[in-house]
Amino acid sequence: MPSGEDDLIARYFKPLATDPGARGLVDDAAVLAATGSDLVLTTDAIVEGVHYLPDDPPEAIARKALRVNLSDLAAKGAEPAGFLLTLALRRADERFLAPFAAALGEDAATFRCPLLGGDTVSTPGPMMISVTALGRVPPGRMVARDALRPGDAIVVTGTIGDAALGLDLLQGRATSANHAHDAVHAHDAFLIDRYRVPQPRSALAAAVRDYAGAAMDVSDGLAGDLAKMCAASGVTGIVRAAAVPLSDAARAIAGTDESKLARLLSGGDDYELLCGVAQNNLDQFLAAAQRSDVQVTVIGVVEQGTAPPRWLDQNAREISLKTLSFSHF
Amino acid sequence: MPSGEDDLIARYFKPLATDPGARGLVDDAAVLAATGSDLVLTTDAIVEGVHYLPDDPPEAIARKALRVNLSDLAAKGAEPAGFLLTLALRRADERFLAPFAAALGEDAATFRCPLLGGDTVSTPGPMMISVTALGRVPPGRMVARDALRPGDAIVVTGTIGDAALGLDLLQGRATSANHAHDAVHAHDAFLIDRYRVPQPRSALAAAVRDYAGAAMDVSDGLAGDLAKMCAASGVTGIVRAAAVPLSDAARAIAGTDESKLARLLSGGDDYELLCGVAQNNLDQFLAAAQRSDVQVTVIGVVEQGTAPPRWLDQNAREISLKTLSFSHF
Numbered sequence: 001m002p003s004g005e006d007d008l009i010a011r012y013f014k015p016l017a018t019d020p021g022a023r024g025l026v027d028d029a030a031v032l033a034a035t036g037s038d039l040v041l042t043t044d045a046i047v048e049g050v051h052y053l054p055d056d057p058p059e060a061i062a063r064k065a066l067r068v069n070l071s072d073l074a075a076k077g078a079e080p081a082g083f084l085l086t087l088a089l090r091r092a093d094e095r096f097l098a099p100f101a102a103a104l105g106e107d108a109a110t111f112r113c114p115l116l117g118g119d120t121v122s123t124p125g126p127m128m129i130s131v132t133a134l135g136r137v138p139p140g141r142m143v144a145r146d147a148l149r150p151g152d153a154i155v156v157t158g159t160i161g162d163a164a165l166g167l168d169l170l171q172g173r174a175t176s177a178n179h180a181h182d183a184v185h186a187h188d189a190f191l192i193d194r195y196r197v198p199q200p201r202s203a204l205a206a207a208v209r210d211y212a213g214a215a216m217d218v219s220d221g222l223a224g225d226l227a228k229m230c231a232a233s234g235v236t237g238i239v240r241a242a243a244v245p246l247s248d249a250a251r252a253i254a255g256t257d258e259s260k261l262a263r264l265l266s267g268g269d270d271y272e273l274l275c276g277v278a279q280n281n282l283d284q285f286l287a288a289a290q291r292s293d294v295q296v297t298v299i300g301v302v303e304q305g306t307a308p309p310r311w312l313d314q315n316a317r318e319i320s321l322k323t324l325s326f327s328h329f
Numbered sequence: 330m331p332s333g334e335d336d337l338i339a340r341y342f343k344p345l346a347t348d349p350g351a352r353g354l355v356d357d358a359a360v361l362a363a364t365g366s367d368l369v370l371t372t373d374a375i376v377e378g379v380h381y382l383p384d385d386p387p388e389a390i391a392r393k394a395l396r397v398n399l400s401d402l403a404a405k406g407a408e409p410a411g412f413l414l415t416l417a418l419r420r421a422d423e424r425f426l427a428p429f430a431a432a433l434g435e436d437a438a439t440f441r442c443p444l445l446g447g448d449t450v451s452t453p454g455p456m457m458i459s460v461t462a463l464g465r466v467p468p469g470r471m472v473a474r475d476a477l478r479p480g481d482a483i484v485v486t487g488t489i490g491d492a493a494l495g496l497d498l499l500q501g502r503a504t505s506a507n508h509a510h511d512a513v514h515a516h517d518a519f520l521i522d523r524y525r526v527p528q529p530r531s532a533l534a535a536a537v538r539d540y541a542g543a544a545m546d547v548s549d550g551l552a553g554d555l556a557k558m559c560a561a562s563g564v565t566g567i568v569r570a571a572a573v574p575l576s577d578a579a580r581a582i583a584g585t586d587e588s589k590l591a592r593l594l595s596g597g598d599d600y601e602l603l604c605g606v607a608q609n610n611l612d613q614f615l616a617a618a619q620r621s622d623v624q625v626t627v628i629g630v631v632e633q634g635t636a637p638p639r640w641l642d643q644n645a646r647e648i649s650l651k652t653l654s655f656s657h658f
Contacts, residue, residue, distance in 0.1 A: 006557075023473070023475075026474060026475050026561050027405075027473060027474045027475070027545070028371055028401045028404065028405070028474065028545055028546065029369045029370060029371040029401055029402070029404075029405045029407070029464075029471065030369070030370045030371070031367050031368065031369055031370070031466075031471045032367065032368040032370065033367055033468065034363070034364070034365050034366055034367050034368070034468050035363070036363050036365075037363055038360050038361065038362055038363050039360065039361040039363070039368060040358050040359070040360055041358060041359045041360070041361065041413060041445060041446060041461075041463070042357055042358040042359070042446065043413045043415055043446065043447060043448050043459075043461060044448050045415045045417060045448050045450050045459065046450075047417060047450050047451070047452045047454075049453060050450060050451055050452065050453075051450070072357045072358055073358070075357065075358075076356075076357070076358045078358070084370060084372045084461055086372055086374045086415075086459045088374060088376060088457055116370060117370060117371065117372065118372055119372050119373050119374050119459070121374050121375075121376050121379060121380070121457075122376070122379055123376045123379065123454060123455060123457065124378060124379075124454070124455060125376075125452060125453070125454015125455045125457075126452060126453060126454045128417055128450075128452065128454075128457055130372075130374065130415045130448070130459040132370075132372060132413055132461040134370070135358075137360075139362065139363050142358065142360045144352070144356060145355060145356045145357065146352075146355050146356070216356070216357055217357065228335075232355050
């Protein structure tokens, strides 16, 4: 007498739950065996129409739901241990669930973060996917956000602002750069993909743990997140805006327009890592990043003080960033 | 430059996050220190209009969100270690959030299950509260659902069907029993409270771990949940319906009407524990329950076989239960 809910779980999610801790999803709870590691816990939810667009592909939605959490684990220097999935659905729609579950399973395998359990509920409202991800670090080794020290290099992974531009393109707020047609299409597709499918820097987790004194992931805009990190650490910083790594696609659209640059620095959904690295660890951190094939860029330095971090343009003039970050309320 | 979201978290939830692992909610992740215990993980979400009524008191909604998860931990024999909270809100409404957070903090203290972290997102749809709760058991000691053995006593805590009747009363599907007015009001209030505020049997967790071979919490109806438990364990069972513990309030409404009894046995939201206890552990289990001040009742016995469990009336005739449990889809 399985119910529709049990059927749905058995059909789409049980095949993903191959980790022994998931117990085949037969139970109301999962178990993580004691290993002597500390457990790092993070949870992020994505809501249809808020964190993703209703016509985003189901595969992209699945990957985003998991990856925004993997990004947090990487920022804490943690190796993934598994995740719990809460799905709030209007209806059990196979055309959505089949590709959603398949992509989720692929990502769980790629990032070695097995599905351990979850909950499936009905909602009359927008779809919502809430993931709780668990990671492991050696005892006492979770990398904190509030531990920036004066003198630390401010380092960021990947490129910044792509996702914000991708969302602008999808919502008609930005237009493609004025280039030859093929390049434009490639750029647009790149930026939209950056919005839809974050690239968590899981490969850098061990380097973050070993060499970064403080770290967080950039999810609400680089400028705002750096300001939060400095405030939490009781420090300030100075950042060269021109040093912020931009993709060719972002550069093609933003050019040297300062208002467009501000959009890149304050837009959300980057899911890159922002780290404070002591100068005597910097060479090792950069070398480890190179070995992990993750681009990292020094963009500034932490300083004593409690003012918000200052952003300088190429002429060392201060840039004013009015909207620093995304907020839900 | 705190955002509205940061303000909301600082105002309502930071005061609850007193556990060192919560790190004052300043980080994107919480940490649970290694202790040599296995970690038990469970997640349950409640959706406005689905799991609770829009005009349920904020305090009750908070307690339900946490307690449905504490109920799962108790069923697994786990001691609470902490929880993560994901809140999807239409707006930041102080009249809701202040009493919600206060009640959540009270329950977190009562059940020694501290808030460790979470996520707050906006939604245009119904409110949704997703909790992931973590518990600890000695290595290898999580109590499974799929481990019923022939000969086990089938034991249930508390009373069954109250919450289903409470919901029926709130939604006008049931009317009060025909008694003197004061008694009716007291009964109605009791049943409605049983719907709104589950009583997780956390006090029984150690006894479940020590003496029950298998356990789950009854959330989707006793009949359906027992059927699932038997199916998962590859056994069947025989249950005396008259032995199922009913509250005075439920008895006053249901009387001896078999269709009403069926509603009690198949209604959801009981959040009582359903355990299989080997006969040679039964006395110790019952004694431990008495010490914990939790009512427990033997209602049947596990048998060999794969048919659904049979329900017998007082004349040992089989009762047919058409709708066994609640399903979202």
